[in-house]
Amino acid sequence: MIWDNNFAVSVIPLLLEGLWVTIKITLLGTTLAAALGLFFAILRRLAIPVLSLVVSFFVVFVRGTPLLVQAYCAFFVLPAYGISFDAFTTGVVVIGVNYSAYMAEVYRSGIQGVPKGQWEAATALSLPSVRTWGRIILPQAVRTVVPMLGNYLIQMFKDSAVLSAITVVELMATAQAIGSSSFRYLEPLTLAALLFLAVSYPASRLVNRLERRYAPQH
């Protein structure tokens, strides 16, 4: 198979549309994962008897099973129990929930990294616990884990290709579709790979810079 420039150029607009979907999944998925992960991390830290155990189990479950299996279950199994959304929504939720388990661990390490003296000062000032979390602990904890969250965002950007398996028309699915309808796979798959790289490489450089900027203050 020889590279056909004209064909390659002709499929770029379609691939860019796919890329845009991939980016949307990543941004929405990361937002969901960052929020849920923070919620789970706080729940575990609060050590509420049953709830903390449930969260721990959930994290073990999500981290111990493949993303692809989770996506299949959500898209093909759950509708049998009356829970069904379109592919895009399902994809965002599945990947967001999946990453929330990893991000919860990241937040946990960030929260643990806040010196004990900060909690003690908050107690000595009688600050209410919501204020202690919101104004004292989390700003310091999150600051130190921003680069790690950034790395997960980049990883999610690439992992979202898995969602092509549940018919989400993102970059990978678009490339596959072009390939199967034209019987030319070289150009769309190569371009898809290059487009992934074109976004993920600058993004990882940015995360490296964040790493330096958000070094712990203590």
Added chain:
Amino acid sequence: MRPSTEPQPLSAPVDLAPDPIIRFQNVSKNWGSNQVLKSLNFEVAPGEKVSIIGPSGSGKTTILRILMTLETPSEGLVKVDGDTLWDVSPGQKVRETKQMRETRRKIGMVFQQFNLFPHMTAMENIIEAPIHVLGMNKAEAKERAAELLNLVGLGKHMNHTPPQMSGGQQQRVAIARALAMRPKVLLFDEPTSALDPELIGEVLNVIRNLAHTTDMTMLMVTHEMRFAEEISDRVVMFDNGAAVESGPPAQIFKDPQQERTRTFLRAVLQH
């Protein structure tokens, strides 16, 4: 604030004081098999300035931490300003109560490591609790914070964050932050131990000034013997989880009655 010309509380034997502001009754604290406090009985009169001295591991810091509710006693009764802070029977599982939280508000603490919030300016550090605990409005809290910063000699540093300040400056901000809550009792946990030697003086000056000009009760754990001698109404020597000797500084430092106090003072004053 009270003018410094007014007489200081007398260093009368504290057992005779009618209404102690702090009272420890049979308080014990165990860490596993290690008994940090052994059925301690200890009282502080309102307005009294008390220094606690003794070797490390003698339980002196634990007293402050129990008062600040950073540590739970294994057993015993602790009262502050007439309210029960702790009432623990052996083996009892203790939960934080509303009364505990309310009583705690009467107490402020200055830590060895300052424990300022590093992501907030000096001003923000100070106004945080007055606004969100006392319900003060922001303008009033800021005005008062500025006064307090002036009091500790840092009026020009209100917009600096802790990493931009020296240890001595940070500790002075920490003192201002504690004062902003208008505590009846202020605890100092080795306030100069983490400081470079040349920065100790500026912090001691602030504490000295407070000791001389306020009627706040002050309880200080310190290794600065001369300072303790100078500002205290009473000095308590701790060893092995118990108060071995208590008395006016002149007596403790010049004529200690207990052999343990004598050997301790000889060791720390000689170096």
